[in-house]
Amino acid sequence: MGQTDTSEAAINRYLSYNKITVLMPGVFKDLHTLEWLILENNNIHQISSMTFSGLNSLVLLVLLNNSLTKLDDICQEMPRLNWLDLEGNLIEKIGNASFRSCTMLTVLVLQRNRISYVHGQAFSVLQKLGELDLSNNRLVAIPPNLFVLLEDLLQLNISYNPIEDLQVDHFDKLHKLKSLVNSTC
Template identity: 30%
Template sequence: MGQLLQDIPQGSPEIKTLNLAYNQISALSETIFSNKTYKSLTKIELNQNRISEIHATAFRGLKQLTTVILSDNNITSLDPWTFKNNHKLERLEISRNKIHFTKQTVFLVSNTIQTLIVSHNRIDEISEFTFIGLPNLKNLILDGNTLNTLAPKGFKSLNKLQYLSLANTGVYHLSESMFSNNLPRIIDLQGTPFAARFEPPLRTVRNDAVGNLLKIDEIFT
């Protein structure tokens, strides 16, 4: 951590946690971890680097990986299949990058990711295809994005979603049709145009109030 490294250093099969935050790494090549004998990693911290390129197979072979932190880099996009073979990955943090969701395109494909944090990127739109590759997602944090366009079925595929944070985004409308039959238990709306429509402005909506709010908004619109 903080060693001015420009590349991933040589590792060993015994290492389980790798903290390479606050360095100058700019790219993750196709065999960057497997070639350096990192086989048992469960957590990788690569925040506060200069990463702008991540090969689709960079994390392949890391079968024990549960957590990846890529926040505070220069990432503009990820190949949808980047984490397809990391069958234990549960948490991906990729805040404060330059990510933009491409219209009508799947963002990521993973059957195991439960928490996705993509706060403070350049996300202005969510389509009905954006999250269909993440069927087991439970926590989705989108704070601090422009996000002023949500497809009518934008969150429909996330039938296990429990916590959704849209704080300080441009969201001005939500409806039941955007979600599966199992609504999130908590939605954070503070600092949004949607929240400002109420007096006092909404902040965090929980449990049964989520369904009531979505029904009320459909009546208003």
């Protein structure tokens, strides 16, 4: 392994296409300079906020195509997290604390889950969010104030949900929105 490969490995860690099922708290505790963590296509079904302790420099976390069913303040130990990809999991609901510490997020991908409920304040701390993808879920209704504090949102995808109706003021505060995708399933 050459010098370049060694320094790159210190910044990025790819653990994709394995058979990982559980990430124990503290498993990454000594990786203080890690910036990218890619864990796609595993069978991870359990994580806690302490799973990511020590990841002070992490900006990208990809948990695409795993088996996660719930989120408990996922960013608590990752103060710089900017991009979170949770596409293709088994998440059914987003509570008011799921993203409580994710104040630096600019991209949040929740596509292809089983989300049928989103708490009205679930995204209230995500004031830097530029892209939100909630497509291909089971949302029948969107809470009235869900997007109120997302004033920097540029892209919103709520397509392929069985949404029955939208409120007149659902998108009123989204003055910077450039792309809104809303197709029915």
